[in-house]
Amino acid sequence: MNKSAFRKLSYGVYLISSLDGDRPTGCIANSAMQITSDPASIAISINHDNYTNSCIERTGKFAISILSENTDPGIIGTFGFQSGKNVNKFDSVSYKTVEGLPVIEDACAYIVCQVVNKMETDSHTVFLGKVLDADNLENAPAMTYSYYHTVVKGKSPKNAPTYLKEEETIPKTAYVCSVCGYVYEGETPFEELPDDWKCPICKQPKSVFKKQER
Amino acid sequence: MNKSAFRKLSYGVYLISSLDGDRPTGCIANSAMQITSDPASIAISINHDNYTNSCIERTGKFAISILSENTDPGIIGTFGFQSGKNVNKFDSVSYKTVEGLPVIEDACAYIVCQVVNKMETDSHTVFLGKVLDADNLENAPAMTYSYYHTVVKGKSPKNAPTYLKEEETIPKTAYVCSVCGYVYEGETPFEELPDDWKCPICKQPKSVFKKQER
Known part of the structure; x- marks a missing residue:
C-alpha cells in the first residue's frame, strides 16, 4: 500500500467551531463534504483528541x-496548533455569532449545522449536520489543502487524518517550527532574523524553531 | 440561507467503482475524505439512485x-451521466483489477476499500471503508471539482449533493447537452459543427443538444 496516494484526495481548509458552555472554541479541519441537498446536510470529521469534538x-x-x-x-496557527482547552482562541480573531455559534469574518463563507447523526471510528468522529444557516462572506477563492501546502507552506497537525510521518520534505539543513511544523524558507538566513520575528503560521517566537539536519 | 455558500467547499472528482456480480461498474462522485490514518479509512457519499450504491x-x-x-x-460523461444498470461502462475504458475491484488507468491514483461502517440519509449513503490497497498512477495534479467546473466546463449530475437548480450560468443563447448539461462554447457556431460531432463530456450526438434562450 502506498499511502502517498491518499494525498491526491482534494480538500479545503475549514475552521470548525462550537461552544464550550458560553465560550466559543474551534479547530482546523480539512474534512467536510456535503451529503444531501434538500434538506442540506454536511459531514465533517473531527479527531477525538480535538477539544472541539x-x-x-x-x-x-x-x-x-x-x-x-x-x-x-495565522488563524491556522491559532486554531490548528493549540488546544481550546487552555486558550480562548476566538480572543484574537474577529467573529460574529450565527444560530448561537461563532463564525470568523476572515473567511469566504460559513455554514452552521445541527448534529443529526454521527459515525465513530478509533480516532475520529464523523458528524452529520443538518444546515441551519449559510452565507458567503469575502469574495475570494476558497483555500484548498493543496494551496495551504504549496503556497502557505503549512504542514498537517498531528491530529489530522492526512498527517503522514514520512511527509517531511525538508532540505538538508532547515529551521522548523516545533509547534506547527512550518519550515523557514525566507531569503534572510534564519540566524539573522530579528529577535521579535515570529512564526508566520502559529505566531510562536523564533526560539521555538529547531535546526534540523539529515 | 444562501445555498451558494456550499459551493465554497472543496472537492475532487472521483470514479467510485464496485462489482455487479462479476461485472465492473461505477459512477462519478466528488465526496470522498480520509477519516483515520492508521489503519487508514476513507468515507465516500453515494446517492441511493446510483446503481453503484x-x-x-x-x-x-x-x-x-x-x-x-x-x-x-469523456470518462466523466460515461460514468457520470449513464446508469450502470443498462450500460457496461467499463467496456470503453482501460482498467486493471486491484483486490478484485476495477480501477481505471487514466487516473492519478487509486484507493481500494472494504466497507466497515455506513451512515444513511434520505438520499445518500456515507460508506466508511478500510483501505485494502492504494497506489499512485500518472504523475499529474488531481482534478478538483472547481477545475472540472471552470476548465472542463462540466455541470453536476442531478444525483450529486452539490447539484443546484439555480446553478445555471448560461449566456442568452446557448446550446446545452440535454444528457450531461455541457454548454457548447466553441468558436465554430454550433449549427456549423459536422453531423458526427459529439458532446466532449458524454459523447452523445449533436442532436441531443437543445437551444436555450433566456
Whole structure:
C-alpha cells in the first residue's frame, strides 16, 4: 500500500467551531463534504483528541468557516496548533455569532449545522449536520489543502487524518517550527532574523524553531 | 440561507467503482475524505439512485479512482451521466483489477476499500471503508471539482449533493447537452459543427443538444 496516494484526495481548509458552555472554541479541519441537498446536510470529521469534538458532542451544533486564499494564515496557527482547552482562541480573531455559534469574518463563507447523526471510528468522529444557516462572506477563492501546502507552506497537525510521518520534505539543513511544523524558507538566513520575528503560521517566537539536519 | 455558500467547499472528482456480480461498474462522485490514518479509512457519499450504491452494499467493497487534470473528460460523461444498470461502462475504458475491484488507468491514483461502517440519509449513503490497497498512477495534479467546473466546463449530475437548480450560468443563447448539461462554447457556431460531432463530456450526438434562450 502506498499511502502517498491518499494525498491526491482534494480538500479545503475549514475552521470548525462550537461552544464550550458560553465560550466559543474551534479547530482546523480539512474534512467536510456535503451529503444531501434538500434538506442540506454536511459531514465533517473531527479527531477525538480535538477539544472541539467534545464541545460538538455537548452542544449538538457546529459551524464551518470556510477559509479563503486571503485568510490570515495565522488563524491556522491559532486554531490548528493549540488546544481550546487552555486558550480562548476566538480572543484574537474577529467573529460574529450565527444560530448561537461563532463564525470568523476572515473567511469566504460559513455554514452552521445541527448534529443529526454521527459515525465513530478509533480516532475520529464523523458528524452529520443538518444546515441551519449559510452565507458567503469575502469574495475570494476558497483555500484548498493543496494551496495551504504549496503556497502557505503549512504542514498537517498531528491530529489530522492526512498527517503522514514520512511527509517531511525538508532540505538538508532547515529551521522548523516545533509547534506547527512550518519550515523557514525566507531569503534572510534564519540566524539573522530579528529577535521579535515570529512564526508566520502559529505566531510562536523564533526560539521555538529547531535546526534540523539529515 | 444562501445555498451558494456550499459551493465554497472543496472537492475532487472521483470514479467510485464496485462489482455487479462479476461485472465492473461505477459512477462519478466528488465526496470522498480520509477519516483515520492508521489503519487508514476513507468515507465516500453515494446517492441511493446510483446503481453503484447497491453494488457496494452487496459486495462490501468499493474503489476510488482519483481523476487527474489530464483524465479524458469523456470518462466523466460515461460514468457520470449513464446508469450502470443498462450500460457496461467499463467496456470503453482501460482498467486493471486491484483486490478484485476495477480501477481505471487514466487516473492519478487509486484507493481500494472494504466497507466497515455506513451512515444513511434520505438520499445518500456515507460508506466508511478500510483501505485494502492504494497506489499512485500518472504523475499529474488531481482534478478538483472547481477545475472540472471552470476548465472542463462540466455541470453536476442531478444525483450529486452539490447539484443546484439555480446553478445555471448560461449566456442568452446557448446550446446545452440535454444528457450531461455541457454548454457548447466553441468558436465554430454550433449549427456549423459536422453531423458526427459529439458532446466532449458524454459523447452523445449533436442532436441531443437543445437551444436555450433566456
